[in-house]
Each structure stands twice: as structure tokens, then as C-alpha cells.
Amino acid sequence: MTFINPLALLGLVAAAIPALLHLLQRRVPPELEFPAVRYLSAAERESARRLKLRHLLLLILRTALIIVIVLAAARPLVRMGGAGGGAHEPTAVVVILDNSPSSGVVVDGRLVLDRLRVIARTTISRTTSADRVWLMLCDGVLRRGTREALLASVDSATTGWQRLDLVQAVDRAARLVDAQPLPGREVHVLSDLQRSALAEGRAVVPAGVRVLSLAALDRAVANRGIAEVRVTEGAAVIELKGAGAGSASGDAAQPVPVTIRVGAGRRDRGEISARGLATPGSAVTIEIPVQNLSPGWWVGEALLEPDELRADDRRPFAWRVAPAARVTATAGAGGFVAAALAVLREGSRVRDGSDVTFTGGEALAGELSIVQPPADPALVGQANRALGARGVSWQWGGGATSTPGPISAPTLNGIAGVQVIRRYRLERTSPGSGGSGGGSSDQSADDVLATVNDEPWLVRAGSTVLLGSRMDTAWTVLPATPAFVPFIDALANRIVRGEADVTTAEGAPRVEFRRRGTDTTGATVFGPDPRESDLTPAPKSLVETALGGEDRVEVLGDAEFASERFSGTRRTDGSGFLLVLALLLAASELGVATRTR
Amino acid sequence: MAQRLDLLDPAEVARLGGIEIVAEGVVEGFLSGVHRSPFRGFSVEFTEHRAYQPGDELRYLDWRILARSDRLFVKQFEEETNLRAMILVDASRSMAWRGSPERLTKRAYADRLAAALALILLRQRDATGLVTFDEQVRQVIPPRVKAGQWTRVVRGLIATPDGSGTAAHAALQRLTALLARRGMVILLSDLLFDRDLALAALRYLRHRGHQVIVFHLMDPAEVELGGPPEVRFRDPESSVTVVVRPRELARAYADTVRREIAAWRKACRRHGIAYHHVQTDLPFGMALRLLT
Numbered sequence: 001m002t003f004i005n006p007l008a009l010l011g012l013v014a015a016a017i018p019a020l021l022h023l024l025q026r027r028v029p030p031e032l033e034f035p036a037v038r039y040l041s042a043a044e045r046e047s048a049r050r051l052k053l054r055h056l057l058l059l060i061l062r063t064a065l066i067i068v069i070v071l072a073a074a075r076p077l078v079r080m081g082g083a084g085g086g087a088h089e090p091t092a093v094v095v096i097l098d099n100s101p102s103s104g105v106v107v108d109g110r111l112v113l114d115r116l117r118v119i120a121r122t123t124i125s126r127t128t129s130a131d132r133v134w135l136m137l138c139d140g141v142l143r144r145g146t147r148e149a150l151l152a153s154v155d156s157a158t159t160g161w162q163r164l165d166l167v168q169a170v171d172r173a174a175r176l177v178d179a180q181p182l183p184g185r186e187v188h189v190l191s192d193l194q195r196s197a198l199a200e201g202r203a204v205v206p207a208g209v210r211v212l213s214l215a216a217l218d219r220a221v222a223n224r225g226i227a228e229v230r231v232t233e234g235a236a237v238i239e240l241k242g243a244g245a246g247s248a249s250g251d252a253a254q255p256v257p258v259t260i261r262v263g264a265g266r267r268d269r270g271e272i273s274a275r276g277l278a279t280p281g282s283a284v285t286i287e288i289p290v291q292n293l294s295p296g297w298w299v300g301e302a303l304l305e306p307d308e309l310r311a312d313d314r315r316p317f318a319w320r321v322a323p324a325a326r327v328t329a330t331a332g333a334g335g336f337v338a339a340a341l342a343v344l345r346e347g348s349r350v351r352d353g354s355d356v357t358f359t360g361g362e363a364l365a366g367e368l369s370i371v372q373p374p375a376d377p378a379l380v381g382q383a384n385r386a387l388g389a390r391g392v393s394w395q396w397g398g399g400a401t402s403t404p405g406p407i408s409a410p411t412l413n414g415i416a417g418v419q420v421i422r423r424y425r426l427e428r429t430s431p432g433s434g435g436s437g438g439g440s441s442d443q444s445a446d447d448v449l450a451t452v453n454d455e456p457w458l459v460r461a462g463s464t465v466l467l468g469s470r471m472d473t474a475w476t477v478l479p480a481t482p483a484f485v486p487f488i489d490a491l492a493n494r495i496v497r498g499e500a501d502v503t504t505a506e507g508a509p510r511v512e513f514r515r516r517g518t519d520t521t522g523a524t525v526f527g528p529d530p531r532e533s534d535l536t537p538a539p540k541s542l543v544e545t546a547l548g549g550e551d552r553v554e555v556l557g558d559a560e561f562a563s564e565r566f567s568g569t570r571r572t573d574g575s576g577f578l579l580v581l582a583l584l585l586a587a588s589e590l591g592v593a594t595r596t597r
Numbered sequence: 598m599a600q601r602l603d604l605l606d607p608a609e610v611a612r613l614g615g616i617e618i619v620a621e622g623v624v625e626g627f628l629s630g631v632h633r634s635p636f637r638g639f640s641v642e643f644t645e646h647r648a649y650q651p652g653d654e655l656r657y658l659d660w661r662i663l664a665r666s667d668r669l670f671v672k673q674f675e676e677e678t679n680l681r682a683m684i685l686v687d688a689s690r691s692m693a694w695r696g697s698p699e700r701l702t703k704r705a706y707a708d709r710l711a712a713a714l715a716l717i718l719l720r721q722r723d724a725t726g727l728v729t730f731d732e733q734v735r736q737v738i739p740p741r742v743k744a745g746q747w748t749r750v751v752r753g754l755i756a757t758p759d760g761s762g763t764a765a766h767a768a769l770q771r772l773t774a775l776l777a778r779r780g781m782v783i784l785l786s787d788l789l790f791d792r793d794l795a796l797a798a799l800r801y802l803r804h805r806g807h808q809v810i811v812f813h814l815m816d817p818a819e820v821e822l823g824g825p826p827e828v829r830f831r832d833p834e835s836s837v838t839v840v841v842r843p844r845e846l847a848r849a850y851a852d853t854v855r856r857e858i859a860a861w862r863k864a865c866r867r868h869g870i871a872y873h874h875v876q877t878d879l880p881f882g883m884a885l886r887l888l889t
């Protein structure tokens with residue numbers, strides 16, 4: 001049993017008053033002379049049992065009366081049978097308000113998020129100071145605060161740009177409430193319940209934790225969204241996603257116009273736009289008149305006509321317009337590099353020239369160098385001295401190691417996991433040990449681009465890129481993989497120049513550039529997760545399975561949700577009943593005290 | 598307007614003077630209302646029949662009624678001059694108690710009632726004596742009818758101090774030896790002693806042919822229990838104590854007292870003893886009237 005005013009329970013000490021009075025009153029009675037003591041003794045003998053019973057009854061009644069009054073003052077919460085109003089036992093509850101981009105869909109003229117927000121608000125409003133409440137939005141952060149603060153958070157919640165994995169969210173929330181020493185533990189899932197929000201896996205919900213999920217809307221909503229924009233030389237490849245009422249055969253499967261705009265809002269460069277038709281579920285390539293674009297970084301966007309979900313109708317992209325690198329390779333660079341360059345040259349990805357030189361450790365030449373260790377170990381020392389003379393702060397360690405291992409390259413996805421058989425350890429020399437030739441002494445310019453067994457394997461030091469292994473199948477299987485030619489392309493056109501790839505991230509659609517000094521070295525394109533565009537609701541069985549199992553999860557409509565929340569711990573104030581009981585006890589006490597004399 | 602002292606509150610009457618004055622005043626008032634003696638003896642003037650009791654002399658049996666109805670009745674006669682009355686006053690410690698300062702002690706009440714009785718008896722020329730007792734017989738004034746007897750009786754009452762315990766049966770047994778000639782025995786006592794033993798002595802007197810009258814004196818506070826919420830009551834004779842809550846025990850106590858009175862009344866009736874329960878707030882005249 002719990003109490004609204006538990007401090008009042010201190011009054012239970014007063015329950016000892018009747019017993020104390022009973023003991024104190026027996027201490028020193030006055031003594032009087034009375035001749036008829038024999039009659040008294042006889043009367044007392046006859047009434048002893050009745051009087052003993054009366055005393056005991058009065059003691060019990062008076063003690064019970066005090067206890068009941070104190071309990072009534074403490075306002076106990078008593079468990080209720082059915083649904084309905086009333087208070088509830090202290091409950092740890094996490095309200096998951098899924099304000100991911102998909103919650104911005106308009107259904108029947110109303111934002112889905114508005115529906116979710118109203119229910120979240122009602123739930124939080126019904127909590128008491130004895131509850132522990134958390135609010136989780138699409139950012140996955142568990143917010144703990146007062147009821148008023150959480151209500152303010154709900155009121156101010158707008159459609160976010162991050163996808164919420166409901167399985168992980170429920171898993172975390174269930175673990176959190178399970179750790180709370182409160183009688184009630186509930187997780188309220190207020191989401192549009194996209195099928196895509198229930199990732200593979202299943203939330204682990206401990207016993208005693210109730211997961212109440214608001215049921216998805218009855219009807220699916222058709223939607224088309226831009227899932228991805230990839231920019232190649234002179235063209236944009238746009239992938240469209242579509243789902244909803246029409247499914248693949250309905251409206252969602254019809255071709256829709258897509259507009260590409262590049263350089264919008266940049267008066268110094270002008271704007272280029274192009275149009276095409278794209279079918280949901282497929283990719284479309286739209287040619288961009290690249291001859292009109294000057295070299296440099298360009299920001300563009302792909303646009304769809306507005307539909308019920310606006311968040312995925314626009315997706316930006318960043319485009320690096322640059323001439324193909326002029327490349328040469330020495331004999332020491334090896335046959336695989338030469339072959340790759342030939343392919344790239346044929347595809348106009350590189351041109352003949354001496355701006356970038358692939359070498360095999362011999363004398364460095366050219367402005368930009370991509371250096372492999374020498375095939376002859378005896379020449380490693382000479383190659384290291386050449387690197388030092390160029391001002392490169394890295395060198396090959398003594399003796400090639402034969403410890404195989406996979407390549408780990410977070411920014412070079414193509415080569416990640418490729419096996420390396422032989423390599424030299426790349427070791428950093430003391431800063432400034434080399435000359436100041438064509439290299440840079442700026443240590444911040446050094447990048448470890450790939451590792452093998454947690455040891456540097458591919459590093460960039462100023463204008464020089466060092467490889468730990470020769471591009472030969474005797475050293476690594478990389479030359480035999482499809483990733484080899486793109487790798488050489490990236491080395492020649494981007495890595496050796498210190499430019500990073502364009503990365504993507506979740507967030508409000510925008511492009512952020514990474515800079516080193518005055519140079520722009522890369523860009524991050526923000527946009528919603530493509531899975532948010534799929535508004536197909538998850539079936540009830542999937543929701544129950546994914547969010548903890550049928551025995552733990554209840555998928556409920558709006559009305560059911562309102563009646564079932566806190567129902568496992570619903571209680572009512574029992575003080576009224578106790579006051580009635582106190583009156584009955586007082587009447588009984590009066591009756592016993594007066595009628596049993 | 599003159600008031601009859603026999604009908605006033607005993608405590609108020611007692612404030613008028615000593616035992617003699619009070620007794621005379623009471624008797625004057627009482628006799629002016631009654632006009633004849635309440636005492637009946639065995640003289641030649643027949644008055645009424647009553648049921649035969651063991652111990653009654655067979656010569657007073659009414660043989661005619663026996664022949665007609667097969668039931669035993671004795672004839673009672675109005676005595677004129679030859680009644681021998683002995684008044685027994687309990688002077689034990691318990692008699693010296695009163696429940697309120699506004700009332701007489703039981704002993705004071707008994708003294709004044711005994712004096713009044715003696716005066717009535719002596720005025721109709723009946724030989725009257727006095728015995729006071731507690732655990733033993735304290736004063737014995739043999740029955741006489743000569744002048745100055747009443748004064749001796751009164752002095753005997755005054756000269757008897759409050760005693761300690763009560764062993765009435767011993768005193769009553771000794772009385773049987775003193776009362777060789779048949780007569781009347783009037784016992785004034787709170788009867789706070791062993792009922793069976795006392796009844797045995799009274800029965801013996803009755804068996805010897807005495808007419809026995811018992812005045813059971815009680816203070817009103819002994820009938821209705823009161824006092825502080827909790828109190829330790831001590832018996833002045835035995836020093837036995839008992840702790841009670843008077844309000845709790847009042848009803849049971851009243852029941853016990855009622856039963857005790859009823860038991861005395863029933864036992865006395867069974868043995869042909871006249872029993873009268875008198876509370877010390879009862880006017881003396883009313884107490885005397887119980888005898889008529």
C-alpha cells in the first residue's frame with residue numbers, strides 16, 4: 001500500500017496512547033474506606049470476565065480508531081478493480097514520442113504528430129509526484145524532469161529529422177523502468193508504427209514491465225520520397241522510394257517528375273536545373289550540363305512535388321567539380337597500378353601528366369606522390385631517406401611483417417576488409433627531422449587513412465601518400481578485387497590532394513563542408529533516413545513480437561490506450577472509506593463504553 | 598408550623614440534640630400518627646392468625662382451622678404489659694461509616710432508632726433491654742420496666758465505643774443465654790458478617806420462641822456505588838482492599854446488593870424473622886412505621 005501523505009504515518013505513534021493511558025491510570029488510585037467490600041469483591045468476581053473483555057475491546061477499538069484516523073490522514077491508495085479514473089501507484093514510465101520525420105505526414109488534414117502529442121500530454125498530465133517519468137523523442141535521449149518540464153517538451157516537440165529505432169528505444173526504456181524500485185513499470189510507445197521503424201531483432205522486456213503501444217492508423221498513406229542522390233561525372237542518380245495506399249501498383253508506382261537544381265542561390269555562379277521522370281522503387285539518372293560548372297564544390301538538391309509527407313520531398317547533395325588528375329607511374333609502381341591507371345585513363349578519370357606520381361619507393365618526383373615500399377628490402381633505407389629529405393614525417397619500419405590482417409578504413413568503404421598478407425609498419429619519425437622539400441611539415445596534415453591490425457597502413461603526409469604494402473597480390477589481395485580501380489582513382493583524384501569523400505548523415509537537409517585552412521576537403525550531406533519514406537504500417541503481430549512479445553506488449557487504440565495506461569497500478573484514495581470506518585469505530589467505542597457498564 | 602421530627606431527614610434531626618432529645622421527639626411524632634403500639638405479644642386479646650413456624654408453641658395452634666382445612670395456623674394475641682424486648686445494636690467498625698458528611702453514620706442512626714424503639718416499648722410498660730456488640734458483647738442492660746430504664750439504655754448506647762470487627766453469631770449465641778424468658782429481639786446491624794452463621798443464631802432465638810426483628814441498615818452509598826474513576830476500596834474491619842472503577846462496576850454492584858438483600862429477606866421469612874431494609878437517609882418515623 002502506498003500513501004499520498006506518507007509523513008502523516010508518523011502519527012501512528014499515537015496508537016500507543018490508549019495503552020499508555022491504560023497503564024498510567026492504573027498507577028496510584030486513591031484509597032477510600034468502604035465497608036461493603038465483600039459486595040464489591042463478589043460483584044467484581046462475577047464481572048471479571050466481562051470487564052476484562054470490555055477493557056480489551058475498548059483498548060482495541062481506541063487503538064484501531066487512532067490507527068484508522070492516521071491512515072486516513074496519510075491518504076492511502078487502494079488498488080481498484082476496473083478501469084476508469086482514480087490515482088495510481090507510483091509508476092516508472094517512459095513515454096516514447098516518435099517525432100521522427102515520418103510523424104510529419106498529414107492524414108485527414110492533421111499531422112500524425114499532433115495525435116501522438118495529445119496522448120503523450122494526457123499521459124504525462126496524469127502522473128503524480130510519486131511517479132518517475134521520462135520522455136524519449138526521436139533523438140533517443142531519455143529526458144527526466146518534472147511533469148511541467150516534460151509537458152513543455154511535448155508541447156514544443158516538432159517533427160524531427162532523425163529516425164527512431166523503436167526496438168532499441170523500447171529495449172532501453174524497458175531496462176530503465178525495470179531498474180526503478182516502484183510498483184508500476186510501463187513503457188508507452190506513441191508512434192506511427194512504420195514497419196521500417198521496427199528493425200530486425202526484438203526488444204528485451206523484463207517481466208513486470210508493460211509496453212503499451214498506440215495502434216497505427218487503419219489506412220496506409222501513399223508517399224513518394226527521395227531516398228538517395230548520387231552524383232557522378234555529369235549526371236545525378238536519384239533513387240526514389242514509394243509506399244502506401246497505392247503500393248507498387250497504385251499512385252505511388254506512377255512516374256513522378258524530379259527536378260535537379262545546382263548552384264541555387266549563388267549569384268556568382270548561376271543556377272543549373274534539369275528535370276526527369278522517376279518511378280518509386282527505382283533509380284533515375286538525370287544528366288547535368290557539367291560544361292557550365294566551373295571547378296569547385298557545388299551544392300544542389302533534388303526535388304519532388306509536394307505530397308502528404310514533405311520531409312522527404314527534397315534532398316540536397318554536394319558535388320565536387322574538378323578536372324581529372326594528371327598521373328604518371330614509375331616502373332616500381334608495379335603492373336597492377338599501371339593497369340588500373342590505364343582503365344582510369346580510358347574512362348577519363350585520369351590524364352597523362354606529372355602532377356601525381358605513383359612510385360615504388362624510388363626517388364620521389366612530382367608535386368604529389370603516392371609511394372609504395374620498394375620491392376627489394378635493401379632499398380627501404382634509401383627510400384626512407386628520400387622520404388625524409390622530402391619532409392615526410394613517416395617511414396617504413398625495418399623488415400616486412402608477415403602478420404596478415406584485414407584493412408580497416410572508415411573513410412574508404414571499398415577497401416575495408418580486404419586482406420593484407422605482407423606489409424611494412426609505417427612509423428612516424430620525429431617532427432621536423434626531414435627537409436622542407438615539396439612536403440609539408442604541418443603535422444595536422446597527416447592522416448592515417450587505413451590500418452591493418454590497428455597499425456597504420458595507408459597514411460597521407462602533406463603531398464605524399466604512403467602505403468604499407470606494395471600493390472601486388474603477393475602483398476595484398478586488393479589488386480585482385482573490384483575495389484582496386486576505384487581505390488586508385490580515389491588516391492589520384494582525391495586522397496593525395498587531401499580531399500575526403502562526401503559523407504551523409506541524418507539531420508535537417510543541408511550540406512556542411514569540412515575545411516582545412518582555406519581549403520575545402522570534404523562535405524557532409526544531411527537528410528532524413530531513406531527508411532522514413534516508407535509509411536507502410538507494421539502489423540499488430542509484428543509490433544507485439546518486435547517490442548517484447550505478446551505477453552508484454554499491448555497494441556491499443558486511442559480509447560483503449562487511455563483506459564489501460566496505469567491500469568496495472570490504478571488506485572483510489574481510501575481515506576473516505578477509512579473515515580467512515582473511523583466513525584463506525586467511534587460509535588462502537590461509545591456503545592461499548594456506555595452500554596457495558 | 599411545628600414539624601414532626603419522625604418524618605424529617607435523620608441527619609437534620611440529629612443536629613437538634615442528643616440521642617434522648619431526638620428519640621423523644623421522634624417517638625412523640627410517631628405515636629401521634631399511629632395511636633397504638635406496633636408491638637404484639639401473646640396476651641389474652643386475639644388479633645390474627647399466621648402460618649405455623651417450627652418453634653411455635655403448640656398451645657397456640659388453632660385446632661379448629663386444622664380440623665377444617667388440615668393447615669397449621671397459630672393464633673396471635675395483643676400483648677399488653679408483659680413483653681420482654683431486647684434491642685441488639687451492632688457497634689462494629691463498619692457501622693461507624695457514612696458515605697457522605699451530610700448523613701449519619703450507620704451506628705449513629707442505629708443508636709437513635711434503638712433509643713426511639715426503647716422509648717416506645719417502655720412507654721407501654723414493656724420490659725426493654727439493650728445489648729451492644731462487635732466481635733464480642735460490649736454492653737448488656739437487662740430488660741426492665743422500672744423508671745430510669747430508658748436513661749440507662751441511652752447511656753449504654755453512648756458508652757459503647759465503635760468496635761473493630763464483627764462476629765455477630767458469637768454475640769447472638771451469648772444472647773441466647775441472656776434471654777432465657779421468651780420475648781422480642783430487635784437487631785440493628787449492617788449485616789456485614791457471615792450470613793449463615795448469623796442466621797443460625799437468629800434461628801436459634803426464633804426456635805426458643807422469641808419474636809425476632811432485623812433492621813438491615815445501609816448507607817445509600819453502599820447501595821449505589823460511586824466515587825473517583827478508579828479507586829482502591831479498603832474494608833475498615835478486615836483491611837482487605839480492592840481496586841475498582843466504580844462507573845464500570847456500579848451496575849454489577851447494585852445487582853449484588855439487591856441479591857444480598859433479597860437473600861436476607863428470603864432467609865428471614867423462611868425462619869419467621871421479620872426483616873426490614875433501612876437506608877440511613879430514611880426518616881426515623883418511616884423506619885418505625887415498618888413495624889406496624
